[in-house]
Amino acid sequence: MMGEKAFLGCLMKASYLIQDTVIRPQHLAETRNREIMQQMIEFNISGKGNDFLITMSFKNNLDAFGGMSYLNELQAHADVEKFHEIEKLVLEAWKEREKKNILTLAASHDWEISQVISKLDKINEVRLEDHKSITQALADVYEAPWQEVELSISATTGIKQLDVMTSGFQDGEVTILAARPSMGKTDVMLHFAKAAGWAGYLPLLFSLEMPEKSITSRLIASTGGFNRVKMRNPKLLLSQSQKDRWPSIIGSLNKTTIQIFDGASQTVAEMRAKTRKMIHQFPMKKPIIFIDYLTLIGTSHKDAGNSHMQVTEISKSLKAMAKEFSCPVVCLAQLNRNVESRMNKRPMMSDIRESGSVEQDADLIVFLYREKYYDQSEGNPMLELIVCKNRNGPVGTVMAKYNECTGKIEDLPESNETKVSS
Structure with a gap:
């Protein structure tokens, strides 16, 4: 446990480090090290x-900690300048031990796979790499006024004005992305997924x-401009010209590299x-x-009957997942029936089921209205995409066809596309 000795020795030489480290006694392997x-x-x-050292020398049970000789040994291993590397080694060693313990418990208690994954994920929540000093942050932008601005790499929505x-x-x-049933949520999501895939992302x-077959059918119909009814029996219902275009549509969709997981009640873990x-x-x-x-996201929350607790847990988990993988997460949501009782049926924030935690955790909230x-x-083909929360920009309404x-989504002429709210 040389790493633990060096870690404790650093804490003894520079006591301020005890307030900065994410490592807690339970992360140490040896009992006396945890107690120290x-x-x-x-x-x-x-x-x-x-x-x-002086404070400990007055303790009556000093021998329980290994005596003064052990404390001096700890100090001898200290290297405060390399504290960050030492801390990292101690944390990685703890993670390895925890992983083995979890797998042993899972085997002996016959845990479900989702429970194992959830436990393993929690190990990774203890991190050291989430810190940057203001000095470093300012250094990163010091040259900004004299540098060409690099275009921010983000996943396109496939709708120009959005x-x-x-x-x-x-x-x-x-x-x-929230709306009442049959408003077009899934079609808009598939449009987003295709656009991101063609732009080089992995959707x-x-x-x-x-199910996957329905998703695939919708992707083909919207990309080819086929009536979805015809997708039930392509051989019988598609025209010859549509059949001629079929291979190129399949090839185009294949370039999106969309990966579909259609299991019910999947958990965030x-x-x-x-x-x-x-x-x-x-x-x-x-x-x-x-x-x-x-x-529809599954939850391992003990309050399985409490929908507010479930949505709160899921909402926070989605945000944690987006940050962990440093990637966008787009989640569809149903609106409650309150919409239907109003004269103006355009959605509002309060129409999201269990909206409190969702409103707090989401960076962008878009309502759909037709x-x-x-x-x-x-006979109006317009789809309104109502941006009601935008952490990094304006809110307003974007129109699409x-x-x-x-299921096809298309841009409108620019003069008809956007209404921005201040």
């Missing part, structure tokens, strides 16, 4: 931590309600594990995660 660190913490809290308003889907951010599509696998399989591509939809859904005689028969 706990004693350091207690001394520090009580204001006696400036000279640990990209202008939001700058696309940003790494580490969560987007909630990972977790479809918790719709399972999605994280599958995302890691895909990242290893496609190391040159940045993932973008799509989930259909929020309240006038034609409520007035079939209107939506063909409900094919």
Whole structure:
């Protein structure tokens, strides 16, 4: 346990480090090392931590800690300048031990896979690499006024004016796409996924309600402009010209590298594990995660009957996943029936089921609204994308053309596309 000795020795030589380290006594392997660190913490809290050796020398049970000879040995291993590297080694050793313990417990208690994944994920929540000093942060931007601005690499939404308003889907951010049933949520999500895929991203599509065959059918219909009814029997219902275009549509969709996971009640922990696998399989591509939809995500929360607690847990987990993989996460959500009782049926924030935690954790919230859904005689093909929360830009409404028969989304002429709210 040389790493632990060096770690404790550094804490003894530079007592201020006890307040900075993420390592806690339980992360140390040897019992006396855990007890020594706990004693350091207690001394520090009580204001006696400036000279640990002197303070410890007055303890009656000093032999229980290995005596003065062991404390001197710890100091001999100290190298404060390399504290960060030592800290990292201690943490990695703890993670390895925890991993083995979890796998042993899983085997002896016959845990479900999702429980194992959840436990393993929690190990990674203890991190050292989330810190940057203001000095380094300022150094990174010091040359900004004299440098060419690099275009921010973000996943396009595939809708020009929505990209202008939001700058696309940003790494580490969560987007909630919400609407009433049959408003076009899934078609819009598939449009986003195709656009991101063609732009070089790796779209990972977790479809918790719709099976893979239906997703694939919708992708082909919207890309080819085929009426979805014809997809039930392509051989019989497609025209010859549509059949002639079929191979090129398949080839075009294949270039998106969309990955579809259609298991029901997948948990965020399972999605994280599958995302890691895909990242290893496609190391040159940045993932973008799509989930259909929020309240169908499985949860291991003990309050399984409490929908507010479930949504809160899921919402925070989605944000953590976006940050962990530094990728965009786009999650669909259903709106409650309150919309239907109003004269103006355009959605509001309060219409999101269990909206409090979702509103807080999401970086971007987009509502979908179609006038034609409520007035079939209107014949209006317009789809309103109402950006009601945008952490990094304006809110407002973007108009697009939506063909409900094919699921195809198209840009409008620029003069009709956007209404920005101040």
